[in-house]
Structures are given as C-alpha cells and as structure tokens.
Amino acid sequence: xxxxxxxxxxxxxxxxxxxxxxxxxxxxxxxxxxxxxxxxxxxxxxxxxxxxxxxxxxxxxxxxxxxxxxxxxxxxxxxxxxxxxxxxxxxxxxxxxxxxxxxxxxxxxxxxxxxxxxxxxxxxxxxxxxxxxxxxxxxxxxxxxxxxxxxxxxxxxxxxxxxxxxxxxxxxxxxxxxxxxxxxxxxxxxxxxxxxxxxxxxxxxxxxxxxxxxxxxxxxxxxxxxxxxxxxxxxxxxxxxxxxxxxxxxxxxxxxxxxxxxxxxxxxxxxxxxxxxxxxxxxxxxxxxxxxxxxxxxxxxxxxxxxxxxxxxxxxxxxxxxxxxxxxxxxxxxxxxxxxxxxxxxxxxxxxxxxxxxxxxxxxxxxxxxxxxxxxxxx
Numbered sequence: 001x002x003x004x005x006x007x008x009x010x011x012x013x014x015x016x017x018x019x020x021x022x023x024x025x026x027x028x029x030x031x032x033x034x035x036x037x038x039x040x041x042x043x044x045x046x047x048x049x050x051x052x053x054x055x056x057x058x059x060x061x062x063x064x065x066x067x068x069x070x071x072x073x074x075x076x077x078x079x080x081x082x083x084x085x086x087x088x089x090x091x092x093x094x095x096x097x098x099x100x101x102x103x104x105x106x107x108x109x110x111x112x113x114x115x116x117x118x119x120x121x122x123x124x125x126x127x128x129x130x131x132x133x134x135x136x137x138x139x140x141x142x143x144x145x146x147x148x149x150x151x152x153x154x155x156x157x158x159x160x161x162x163x164x165x166x167x168x169x170x171x172x173x174x175x176x177x178x179x180x181x182x183x184x185x186x187x188x189x190x191x192x193x194x195x196x197x198x199x200x201x202x203x204x205x206x207x208x209x210x211x212x213x214x215x216x217x218x219x220x221x222x223x224x225x226x227x228x229x230x231x232x233x234x235x236x237x238x239x240x241x242x243x244x245x246x247x248x249x250x251x252x253x254x255x256x257x258x259x260x261x262x263x264x265x266x267x268x269x270x271x272x273x274x275x276x277x278x279x280x281x282x283x284x285x286x287x288x289x290x291x292x293x294x295x296x297x298x299x300x301x302x303x304x305x306x307x308x309x310x311x312x313x314x315x316x317x318x319x320x321x322x323x324x325x326x327x328x329x330x331x332x333x334x335x336x337x338x339x340x341x342x343x344x345x346x347x348x349x350x351x352x353x354x355x356x357x358x359x360x361x362x363x364x365x366x367x368x369x370x371x372x373x374x375x376x377x378x379x
Contacts, residue, residue, distance in 0.1 A: 031149070032055055033061060033081070038067070039215055039266040042072060051079050054084040054086065071214055086130035096140075102277070104147070106146060109131075116173055127175075139193075149201060152289070154180045156170040156171050158325065158328065199283065204330050209354050211263070215357070231305075231355070234309045250327060256297050256329065257295065264344055274339075286338075288332075288335040291332050304348060308352045
C-alpha cells in the first residue's frame, strides 16, 4: 500500500491487489484526522464505504490518516485526504466539485470547554461559521444526508441521571452552546426542506483507543479530559492527576460520568449512516445519545487504568469546578432501538486500549519510536 501526498494539499491513498468491488456510497468526513474522526473513518472503510477526509490539521495529525490507511489494508484504496479548513468555503467547494458525496459526517470543530470560556468567538467561528459553510455547500451540491457530531454538553448539568434525549437543553459554556446552536440550525434546515435527513449524535465521554495501538487521542497542549491526563502521568510526562472535588454525593465522592470506548462510538456513526441510507425510514432531524448507560466514577477509572498499566497514578485533590455535574450518564435505548447500535466495551477494555496506545506513543503522533507504517513497534 502506498500513501501519496499531492501538491494541492490532497492525499491519495492507493491500495494494491484486486480486493473487492468498489463501495456504492461515498462519505465526506470533516475532522477525520482527529481522535474520534480517525476511528470513525477506519470503521467506515471496514464497512465498505469510500471515505474522503477534510481536516485543517489545526488540532490533529495527518499521520492519523496514514495510520488509518495502514490499518485499512485493501480498503485503503477507498480513502483520500484534503487539507481544508471548513471555514474556507472556496476550499470546501473544490472538494465537493471534485467528488459526488452521498452523505457527510461532520466532526470538525473545537472541543475544549475551558478554552471556549476564554475564547468564545474562536469557538463560534469554528463551530458555527464552519458548520454553516458546510451546510451551504452541501445544499448547493444536493447532498442532504448528515451525521452531526454533537455532545452531552448540550444537557448542561441535569439534576438527575440517566439522561434521555428529551432532557432540557441548557448548556453551561460556549462549547456546549455551539453544539446546541448547530443542532438548532440542523432542525431549522430540515423544517425548511424535508429532503434533508440528519442524525445528531450526542456523545458522552469518549475514551480508549484502537486495539492495535496505532490510533488514539493526541491532545495538543494541556489535555482537557481525564483519560489523556492519566495517560500522560503513566508515561512520565506529568507528575500527577488533579481530581476536581472528592466530596460529591457519589459512592467514592468523585464525579460520575458515562465513559464510552471510541471504537463503540465510531461504530455508532456507521449505524447512523446506515439509518440515513435506509429509505424505508423517515428520519427528519433526530438526536441520539451514544453512551454505555453506566456511570463510572473518576476514582474507578484511575484504579482501572492503574491495573491496565501497572503504574501508580499520583492524585491531587482539587476544588470542584463550577458547572461540573455530580452524576451524568446516558440512556442509549433510543440508539439501540432505532439505530441497532449498542456499546460493547467496558472500562476494562477502555483502559487496556488506552494504555496500549499510550505506551507505544508516549508523545502521541510525534513519538519518535511510535509504531511505523509496516506495523512494527519498538516496545
């Protein structure tokens, strides 16, 4: 398999051998070089779709796309990449003019809650202006099937869990508000033109990595979520993990969340796409929670990671953060019923796969001794 870069910011991925007949559906994946996006692209290829990735690489790595190609084997011929920022409407227009897309999965955007509070305009620019650009170009090219990457942040801090899709939408920060505004834009578009078929996927807490250790989360700068912090402590990059509050009314005093394996989450996108292509069902614009339906405390996650890695994770107890929910986990019965999707993996597999990725790639995709394209690794 050869991965060839081209001068215009596009990358063609060419497979060798005869393989199977070409897939019938071509899907544009915005933000497909990111953490969740790269895992979803791999699952799409395995499911027989053709995937075209657009990503600005502002918070991701082209190496993730190359790793996807290496893992995809003969399906790599159905993968291509364009370095495009979705805020660049002309760049998007060129991509749509070169390929006819059957659907779009829209991951591209910024996702750090703290940064969104500090830089709200940056978040509105990326997450709203970028989404409007994408939807306008889609409409102009008659592509009206969309899976949108939303978030449980649209619920804010519900008074009780488990959280259903009917809970009030009261986000607490600019990041959550951008996700809700994008959802509302999608609902308005569908009302204005019933040809649209849109699925909004509200993720809970994605963790873990591809079992190969090739793909994983590689945050730039200070991580915003628990698991990358724990991982960086385990590989010696940070001295300790700060737990924000240990006096909640939970079994061990730490906050409870719904952690979902990133591979399960990626499969949720394939299930959503299949629903969009099922003409026997009337989709409209519909929201689905993607979670395990189980709450796990921060301490439980840390303890499980210690078992997986054999490393002691030093903890520092900090103050509660304003706006943090005490307990937040999902009900994913709607996705199980209507998308025929259910999370398969528990926290043991999440921590095992996270450690496999971290130990092979201690500095993420920049690791000098990370697995090479031929699948060898030095550990």
